[in-house]
Amino acid sequence: MTASALTRPGERERLSTKLTQIDWRIVGLLTFLAGVGTLMLYSLGKLSWEPWAAKHLIRYAVLLLAMLGLALVHPKWWFRSAYPLYGVxxxxxxxxxxxxxxxTAGGAKNWLNLGVIRIQPAEFMKLGLVLALARWYHSHSAQEARWSWKLLIPxxxxxVPFVLVAAQPDLGSAMIIGLTGAAVMVLAGLSWRAIGAAAAAxxxxxxxxxxxxxxxxxxxxxxNFLNPEMDPSGTGYNIIQSKIALGSGGLMGKGFGLGSQSQLEFLPERHTDFIFSTVSEEFGFLGSFTVLAAYAALILIALRIAALSHSHFGRIASSGMTAFVALFVLINGAMVMGLxxxxxxxxxxLSYGGSGMMTVMIGFGLVxxxxxxRYAELPKGHGLF
Structure with a gap:
């Protein structure tokens, strides 16, 4: 559909028109990745839907509907909610x-116990940060984004959230928050001199x-990342077992449900942090490459969407959300490979867990x-809403 058709009075408000503008390639790639995750969790459950595979699939189905609903929300509502959401x-x-x-769970005090429910605010802080930064950059000039004392604000x-999350201590989430924020600043046009100085610091x-x-x-x-063999049965165990699983898959893998490291439970956290090692062990290099290619396609499509947005807020928010997901893939991939x-x-x-999947699906809802x-224009105001 052409731009003129989309911008005729009342045209963008039609549900049928909005549905035709959803990028179904993203839906297909997310469904493929969630399907691979379900398949791996089914394998790790000894070829059973319990305890992980069924819940993973149901979560995805529910969150897919939520993502499609969020896709129909006008960006002005994301824009208006950015600062309040960040503050909350x-x-x-x-x-x-x-x-x-x-x-406290898993050695870190990173959950908020509200009685009827426990939530992990650091997960959602990543989304709130991207929205708030996109809102700030939308209201400031390219020169201010490149180099200005006002950059102290972003x-x-x-x-602030980096320090708070690192103190919990949740180093993984703190790292994602810091790197996602840095990626947004770079994407918004930060001076190369500032980037070099920050890298040196x-x-x-x-x-x-x-x-x-x-x-x-x-x-x-x-x-132990630098020298896993220093404590092979202790803190170096995870990396060593992950490398064994990755390498033993070879080109084609050992076959579905036949991975020795994962099925015999030598591989730690095999259904969460190290699930990619299970993919490599059971489906080999070809399976791993296919999964990584799906992530690459997802990221490239999302970046293309960001580039086509007419509003600066849309460009920064969608590219920031894409960077957030890309960092997850890069850090987890490097982690399981011992890099x-x-x-x-x-x-x-792929990994089992509700909070992680929810943040990714909300992020792609925004994208x-x-x-x-994409043709929507947004105001340049500095107000809270």
């Missing part, structure tokens, strides 16, 4: 850190941060909203 999520993260409502918007800060700020178990993960420390970052759509309403 920041308060929730702080409640985890500083009140008895914080709940830097603070990134730094990071290189200088990382060694003392690892040695004096990190918790002991986090520091051990970093040291990065184990930091508890799941593989999107699809930008696609459906």
């Amino acid at each position: 999520l920041l308060v929730m993260v702080a409640l985890v850190d500083f009140t008895p409502l914080g709940y 830097a603070g918007m990134i730094g 990071a290189v200088a800060i990382i060694p003392p941060f690892v040695m004096f700020v990190m918790h002991d178990y986090q520091r051990n993960r970093v040291l 990065a420390p184990v930091v508890g970052v799941p593989m999107p759509m 699809m909203s930008v696609r459906v309403h």
